[in-house]
Amino acid sequence: MSYGARLAETMSRRLGRECVYTPSARLALYLALRRWCAPGARVLMSPVNDDVILFVVLAAGLRPVQAPVSVWDGNIDPAAIPESTWRNVDAVLTTNLYGIPDRVVELRRRCDELGIPLFEDAAHAIGTRVDGQPIGTFGKAAAFSLSKHAASTAGGFLAVENAGARRELETLRDELLAPRRLRDDLTATLRPLARSTVRTLHLVRPVWRTLQRLGLLERDAYRMPLHRPRLSARGLEPPSLDAYEPWVRVDLHGFRSRHGALVRAQLELRMAALDTNLTKRSAGVAHLSETPWASPVLRDRMPVGDAPLPLFRAPLLVRDRDTLITRLIRHGVVTGYVYDPPLDDYAGPEFVEPSPSPEAARWFASHVLPGDPLLAQKLTKALTSEQTTPALPTPTPAPTQS
């Protein structure tokens, strides 16, 4: 039986695709990029994404090409991609940011016409469907993360089209897995428990502040420090995960650890509770969609006549977002998953190809407040008491562009 086979089978049943278990989504994505892209290939992606993903693309020896995005959700806007860009990319990577689906049908069609692979970053989108079809089944391969909906600090999957690809990727994964370390296993097992205890005891605020004071948070801004000269030097080496490990491991040092049976048993329990979690998220999204801060995508990109999507976060659009994030801590609400500035502004043209029209990404990245649907009531109360003003881009695009 291959490593993590039981977990992979559970995910396979959910998705209807062959799955490979990985200790993280970032490792899953790296496997896919190495398998299907030759070094030097150009990958079209949204600049509103986790910086870790940028470093995964660089570690695979690829050039990240930043796409124009929708101002309402930060996902790639296929209609705004110039033909000259399409002619010069070798693959497309979606984000499904916060669980809002990318325009996958259009992207898939275009990728098929060009004969290039579509990869899906489904880390935020484990319960998201488009016309009934799960996100993660539209492309050549899709990466899922269990540290998001399932609230663990380990685990991920790479979903692929057939058993042949699965076996091949299992072998590649096994070559990249780092030997098991008890410390990583303990961290992966205990950290989610510690996190829920903090929540339950209403200790979010003091604990978060203490972590910040002790320097235990790896970032003091939304983006990690780039360490430009070191990063330039890595670009001269052959592609490898080892060369980029200091960047790729941020927020999840065990991202390539071969976790033991204890961690995997805990993940099985979390997978078993996933549907309950998704139902609660869907209810939270319904609540947040009715607030004045809701991005129009919370109406426009939801299934018609069905329950709202069980999003990882609901995009709310607010004025003075950064001040608000600090003030929300007083209400016990810690906001994560803010990807500001966009990757082209953050890394510059040495490391990424800038978007031909960066304005929408800049506006969305600086105004979005990713609201946790599981905290919908508390968050709404806090936003109301802070007299939060909704934000709208100027000029405001027509709804068809959403």
Ligand SMILES: Cc1ncc(COP(=O)(O)O)c(C=O)c1O
């Ligand atoms: C959009 C996105 N993709 C991928 C990842 C990586 O997931 P993991 O932490 O499981 O490697 C993250 C992590 O936050 C993310 O936000």
